[in-house]
Amino acid sequence: MSKDFTQGTCREFVAALASSAPAPGGGGAAALAGALGTALGNMVGSLTVGKKRYADVEAEIIALKAKCDALQTALLDMVAEDARCFEPLAGAYGIPVDDPNRASIMEDALKTACTSPMRIMELCCEAIEAIAVFAEKGSRIAVSDAGCGAALCRAALQSASLNVFINTKAMADREAAEALNCKAIGMLDKYVPMADRIFENVRQGLH
Amino acid sequence: MSKDFTQGTCREFVAALASSAPAPGGGGAAALAGALGTALGNMVGSLTVGKKRYADVEAEIIALKAKCDALQTALLDMVAEDARCFEPLAGAYGIPVDDPNRASIMEDALKTACTSPMRIMELCCEAIEAIAVFAEKGSRIAVSDAGCGAALCRAALQSASLNVFINTKAMADREAAEALNCKAIGMLDKYVPMADRIFENVRQGLH
Numbered sequence: 001m002s003k004d005f006t007q008g009t010c011r012e013f014v015a016a017l018a019s020s021a022p023a024p025g026g027g028g029a030a031a032l033a034g035a036l037g038t039a040l041g042n043m044v045g046s047l048t049v050g051k052k053r054y055a056d057v058e059a060e061i062i063a064l065k066a067k068c069d070a071l072q073t074a075l076l077d078m079v080a081e082d083a084r085c086f087e088p089l090a091g092a093y094g095i096p097v098d099d100p101n102r103a104s105i106m107e108d109a110l111k112t113a114c115t116s117p118m119r120i121m122e123l124c125c126e127a128i129e130a131i132a133v134f135a136e137k138g139s140r141i142a143v144s145d146a147g148c149g150a151a152l153c154r155a156a157l158q159s160a161s162l163n164v165f166i167n168t169k170a171m172a173d174r175e176a177a178e179a180l181n182c183k184a185i186g187m188l189d190k191y192v193p194m195a196d197r198i199f200e201n202v203r204q205g206l207h
Numbered sequence: 208m209s210k211d212f213t214q215g216t217c218r219e220f221v222a223a224l225a226s227s228a229p230a231p232g233g234g235g236a237a238a239l240a241g242a243l244g245t246a247l248g249n250m251v252g253s254l255t256v257g258k259k260r261y262a263d264v265e266a267e268i269i270a271l272k273a274k275c276d277a278l279q280t281a282l283l284d285m286v287a288e289d290a291r292c293f294e295p296l297a298g299a300y301g302i303p304v305d306d307p308n309r310a311s312i313m314e315d316a317l318k319t320a321c322t323s324p325m326r327i328m329e330l331c332c333e334a335i336e337a338i339a340v341f342a343e344k345g346s347r348i349a350v351s352d353a354g355c356g357a358a359l360c361r362a363a364l365q366s367a368s369l370n371v372f373i374n375t376k377a378m379a380d381r382e383a384a385e386a387l388n389c390k391a392i393g394m395l396d397k398y399v400p401m402a403d404r405i406f407e408n409v410r411q412g413l414h
Contacts, residue, residue, distance in 0.1 A: 004287040005223065005231065006239065009215035014242045014279055016212065018249035024212065025250065026355035029243045032213065033359055035221045036236045042225035043232065072221055080211040144373040148233030148366035152240055155362035158406065159355035165413035166351040199365065206372035207388075 013079075022090040027082035027117045030159035034124045035075035037152030040145045041131035042068040044138035057137045064130050071127050075156075078120050082163075085116040089167070103172065110167045114180055117163035121184060124157040125191045128198070135198045147202030154195035161188055220286075229297040230290035234324045237366035238285035241331045244359030245282060247352045248338035249275040251345040264344045271337050278334050282363075285327050289370075292323040296374070310379065317374045321387055324370035328391060331364040332398045335405070342405050354409030361402035368395055 013032070017024050045065040048054045054061070088109035095102045128150060135146035164184045168177040220239070224231050252272040255261045261268070295316035302309045335357060342353035371391045375384040 003219075003223075005216045005220035005235075006242075006283040006286045007216060009212045009217045010220060010239065010286075011216075011283055012210075013212035013217060014246045014283060016210075017243065017246035018253060018275070018279060020250070020253035025349075026247055026352045028212075029247055029355060029359060032217065033240050033243060033362070035213075036224065036240060037362075039221045039224035040233055040236055043227070046225060046227035068225070072225060076213040076218055076221060079213045079217075142232075144369040145233045147369045148236060151362040151365045152236060155240070155244075155358040158358045162351040162354045162409060162413065165410065169413050202369060203372065206369065206376050 023083035023086045024079065025082075025086070025163075026159050027086070027120065027163040028079045030117070030124075030156045030163070031075050031078035031082055031120050033152050033159065034078075034120060034127060034156035035072050037124075037131070037149040037154075037156060038068050038072045038075060038127040040149030040152065041127065041134045042072065044131075044134040044142040044146045044149075047142045048134075048137075048139040051139060054137075054139060060133070061138065064133055068127070068130050071123055071130070075120065075123050075127075078116060078123070082116040082120070085112050089113045106170075107172055110171045111173075111176065113167045114164050117160040117167075118180065118184065120160040121157055121164070121187050124153045124160065125187050127153045128157070128191045128195050132194060132198055135202060143202050143205060147199050150195040150198035150202075154192055154199075157187065157191055157195070161185075230293045231286065232289075232293070232370075233366050234289035234293070234327065234370040235286045237324070237331075237363045237370070238282050238289055238327050240359050240366065241285075241327060241334060241363035242279050242282035244331075244338070244356040244361075244363060245275050245278045245334040247356030247359065248334065248341045249279065251338075251341040251349040251353045251356075254349045255341075255344075255346040258346060261344070261346060267340070268345065271340055275334070275337055278330055278337070282327065282330050282334075285323060285330070289323040289327070292319050296320045313377075314379055317378045318380075318383065320374045321371050324367040324374075325387065325391065327367040328364055328371070328394050331360045331367065332394050334360045335364070335398045335402050339401060339405055342409060350409055350412060354406050357402040357405035357409075361399055361406075364394065364398055364402075368392075 092106045092109040171177040299316040378384040
């Protein structure tokens, strides 16, 4: 029988998400979902390497697997980083509203809270590009996993974007806020349709 | 500093997904992503209960939180169950092609391999219905988490569906295969748009 991976930190993380604790929240869940999606792309690569039928793409797949190993680790690391980046904001909400420094502390905290979801978005975009190649060139027996990976990274990208938008909405520096929004929307506009194309191609192939 | 939940089984699960091992795969990743999404809806509930402003929906939110607690546990349990349901199929692929019993063993194994992704789909549909209520009636400060929850459960639902379709495609009993496909497509047709509406409402509210 397979190991039950959902004992331990997996189950603890889900329970912590469901609680009223300020972190982990949507950003951390997005990072883990992105890591799961990236790993499913990577799995297609693992089932491709060493197979005679796919010898002509082997070098490309091996390089892409190394990239996904790094992306997976970076996304997993972002789970804790997202909680750290949210800490100053959780603290800022506790500052009395008549404190003259509250506004500037809050502004800095909002900018800090945007850094991790922006980074999670960038990592998910790279993962979706990798999954597109696995879906196109990787082993046919694992094609459904590439489709799942695309769906999960799409959701992670979108979830991270909400955690950018909720913070930019509250920022007083509208120029900085609009620059962040613009960058986030640019990623959504390019990579959500790319993930949808991967998923639909896989789904059509299964009917 | 917050606990790093991604040490331990979380990181081990991601590494196992990325490997060439037959399980865990897309079904198990879908189950975990569904649990993450359900927990984010549940978190909105946790931040709603006990707040004077939401006193009129408190009883409904408490009941919905209890339902999400059960859904989270059921989805986490499906991670291991999905690996178990895939075992007979992994074994069937190893049977020599000239074995007269191969076809019937394969057919049974394909049906068994469909049971867990179908169950994951049903659980994700229930989670999306719950998240719709949290998004509508729950605390405004956590509205982005409801949007993330909807996106993650949508991806989990879609990922599980691919694991139904890849197995029904190979089934000889076309009547049973079409009945499963029909049920899966019915869930996708109803709940993907519902999750999209939740996400878009949240996103529009953040601009």
